């Protein structure tokens with residue numbers, strides 16, 4: 001990276017706090033008049049992903065689940081394997097029943113590439129029929145489907161060709177997206193091409209805790225660039241083949257990415273902490289969010305890697321901005337760390353079961369920040385690991401209040417998807433974290449679902465929107 005560019009990035013990071021100031025929450029009962037605050041047709045739902053709930057899969061993650069890090073530590077906590085998961089592959093009717101009980105009018109789920117295309121060029125029509133039946137059943141129940149095409153997992157045959165380290169994956173995924181959109185387009189308008197490119201880059205290629213377990217920021221930057229290129233190609237393909245307006249709003253498709261956004265708070269006012277927090281923000285948050293407006297991929301870790309490239313098809317490739325928001329990180333510079341910092345939560349802050357800070361004001365901040373870009377926004381994920389089930393009601397309430405506050409101040413927020421409908425396989429953390437509005441008894445043969453206290457909170461929000469939860 002040249003000195004002038006570094007100075008420019010550094011200057012921007014030092015002079016501009018990218019996050020608007022937080023709001024004061026709880027000052028009014030923000031849930032009382034939801035219909036006047038939120039647009040008609042607001043989507044209230046839950047989100048899941050195939051690998052975490054379906055069960056019976058065979059892909060790069062199932063391989064990873066059986067392995068260990070070079071030091072001997074298993075890749076997955078407690079040596080858990082995804083295995084039968086929630087068995088949602090066979091229990092979608094039951095799950096739709098749970099959504100009706102919540103009063104939800106939307107559901108975000110992903111299709112599993114390894115199931116649909118088990119070997120290169122093959123196509124499992126039975127599995128495709130089943131996904132189409134799901135989308136139709138959801139629609140018949142008054143639940144708008146949002147379909148994610150890529151949510152972390154790769155078929156083994158893609159992974160063995162190098163996965164996201166191989167340019168070929170861009171075309172393979174675009175071809176897959178074309179087939180999926182052709183098959184499901186009659187029932188689906190809302191598409192999410194890729195879940196969390198920044199998380200894949202960070203956890204698979206910097207921290208080494210997701211497959212393929214590398215710790216190389218240079219590779220991570222190129223992976224992120226490839227994912228954005230894939231998104232552009234997928235968008236073109238979906239727009240071309242899905243010409244059916246399933247929800248009757250006059251448009252056949254609305255396409256975006258589910259972008260994981262974090263608040264990177266400098267741990268102190270020192271220029272170095274502020275600089276590193278700013279650079280981390282640019283890499284993790286800004287590169288993806290600015291891509292559809294600039295048509296470029298701009299990624300930089302000073303002295304390590306720089307990607308600055310115009311990508312055909314990227315400009316205008318988001319119809320909405322999907323935001324996955326969970327927490328805030330406090331950033332202490334450490335230039336020896338591959339991530340250039342150590343991230344932590346101060347001892348006086350509330351945390352969830354995984355030690356992440358509970359910071360609802362952050363959702364308001366990110367909605368204000370990304371809502372200002374001019375695209376409609378969906379909160380495509382937000383949730384909490386809470387084994388007790390007792391913290392989730394106030395978590396859900398306070399985060400929804402933050403959303404309402406942002407909407408009242410003019411942010412065009414069109415939906416909220418809670419992560420998650422069910423407890424599920426939480427990647428490297430295995431089955432211990434409990435994210436579900438419904439608890440799952442993984443030891444029972446029927447993977448029994450039972451409500452947590454936050455179901456009532458969700459129903460309250462649904463009623464506020466004029467939706468009607470069904471009796472359980």
Ligand code: GAL
Pocket residue numbers: 049052195196199260324381419426427435
């Ligand atoms: C997101 C991811 C989900 C889920 C969630 C909870 O980053 O998209 O699959 O695991 O985090 O940690």
